[in-house]
Amino acid sequence: MSSSTASASGAPGTTGAADPIAGSATGSPIALTSRAPHVPADRLVAEMVPPPRFDSVRFDNYIPDAKQPSQAEAVQVLGGFAAGLGGASASGTGRKRWFRREAKPAAGPRGVYLDGGYGVGKTHLLASLWHATPAAPEHKAFGTFVELTNLVGALGFQQTVRTLSDHRLLCIDEFELDDPGDTVLVSSLLGKLVEAGVALAATSNTLPGKLGEGRFAAADFLREIQGLSAHFRPLRIDGEDYRHRGLPQAPVPFDDDTVTRTAYATAGASLDDFPSLLDHLSKVHPSRYGAMCDPVRAVCLTGVEPVGDQSTALRLVVLADRLYDREVPVLASGRPFDELFSEEMLNGGYRKKYFRAISRLTALARDAKSLVVE
Structure with a gap:
């Protein structure tokens, strides 16, 4: 631990x-x-939903910074990812297919990784993706990296795999790249979940001073999760901390x-x-x-x-x-x-x-x- x-x-x-x-x-x-x-432990699982601050966030009410085109691009990419899961589009106009079989998800990465600094709206977008996925709350999960490791500690590794394997989507906020032990633990968990067909989404917490150094956090993330890299599309989101804008x-x-x-x-x-x-x-x-x-x-x-x-x-x-x-x-x-x-x-x-x-x-x-x- x-x-x-x-x-x-x-x-x-x-x-x-x-x-x-x-x-x-x-x-x-x-x-x-x-x-x-x-x-x-069962409460830990039931509470894996976006926190109250993000109850009402949606793709529609994310306001991209006009000076940062990567933010608008992220909305579009994540909207397409939601649509691939059978969810609503980024514009919120997607409709459920009540009377015909859902199409199989398109080929390609089954995960997205949002790489950026503090306060650029990564958690807003991650929660919007959770809300856009048309599954019951018990079949989609949202939590921080620390909360996920706490869940493994409470349930045990195998039980956590069984509990999350029937989910459509797992969102992990603030994936911790500075903790090799827990990163490897979660990487092993994600590998099992990918095999079970669970879609993944994660955010980083890149230090603002590192934003000019290419895909610093994304490269670290993909290296740490080893064989899972093919399942993730790194998506860079630039900008300043909106909390202090x-x-x-x-x-x-x-x-x-x-x-x-x-x-x-x-x-x-x-x-x-x-x-x-x-x-x-x-x-x-x-x-x-x-x-x-x-x-x-x-x-x-x-x-x-x-x-x-x-x-x-x-x-x-x-x-x-x-x-x-x-x-x-x-x-x-x-x-x-x-x-x-x-x-x-x-x-x-x-x-x-x-x-x-x-x-x-x-x-x-x-x-x-x-x-x-x-």
């Missing part, structure tokens, strides 16, 4: 994701540090009193001391972070400070992803989010994860400004 998941102890908890929100009736904020939900800089942190006051005034808000939350994350398996955040409507953190070690930093990355998926605003005091990770971390093997976390936490910090109680 990778360092991004093995570092948590997975200690069992007694608080379920569906439990009432502590303090919701009195106005007291939730403490994330009091939550350690148990998530059954034309927007002001991330808001500066607030003081402790403002964060605390806002937490008490906001229904469903959580309030935690940042160091205590980091310690709590070490006691909850990352596969449970989503359930831990499910009842939360806003996260308030006091005393944000740089993360001291890589294991803790990787757990924080997973939490940031789950909060971003659920569109949970984050209000914080202490240090700005772009100071969470050291220069050594930002230049190391997990730099792609850290830059993604900074980008997403910055967006959530902007979302939190409207909640502030002065």
Whole structure:
């Protein structure tokens, strides 16, 4: 198991994701540090759908940057891929064939790989592909690379193969090229699924500074998945991070009193001391972070400070992803989010994860400004 998941102890908890929100009736904020939900394996499978942030995304409402023709091209290519699976076209005008047999998929790659930097809309397009595939939710799956490895850990390799083999499509967001062990594990899984006829789609998380170096991430991806390369068409998507396109800089942190006051005034808000939350994350398996955040409507953190070690930093990355998926605003005091990770971390093997976390936490910090109680 990778360092991004093995570092948590997975200690069992007694608080379920569906439990009432502590303090919701009195106005007291939730403490994330009091939550350690148990998530059954069957729930992990059932929840392999696009997260709430991407419930309503479609090919039609993806807005390509006019300066980046690769973005419009991606919509067309993925629309054709959806049509090959029997799905709707990119324009949304595809019709189901109710009274005649579906044509066999055209020959060619049965997978697409979206290669690009942060915030160019890869996840929007991947979720749109999932929505365009006309199969019941239980016959198409969508999850991050980390969620997929967590599923294998929960079910075992063979059971995961059996569970996913009857799916029409498997979408993997943020395929991790920096974790050889888990990459080989998932590569073996994908090989079995391709043999079973499952179509595949994946995205990368290329560091923005690498975008000028040809197909850097795509080449790494195709090499890591070895014999699966023939099943994927690499599709490059260029552009700048839409989360920061034309927007002001991330808001500066607030003081402790403002964060605390806002937490008490906001229904469903959580309030935690940042160091205590980091310690709590070490006691909850990352596969449970989503359930831990499910009842939360806003996260308030006091005393944000740089993360001291890589294991803790990787757990924080997973939490940031789950909060971003659920569109949970984050209000914080202490240090700005772009100071969470050291220069050594930002230049190391997990730099792609850290830059993604900074980008997403910055967006959530902007979302939190409207909640502030002065």
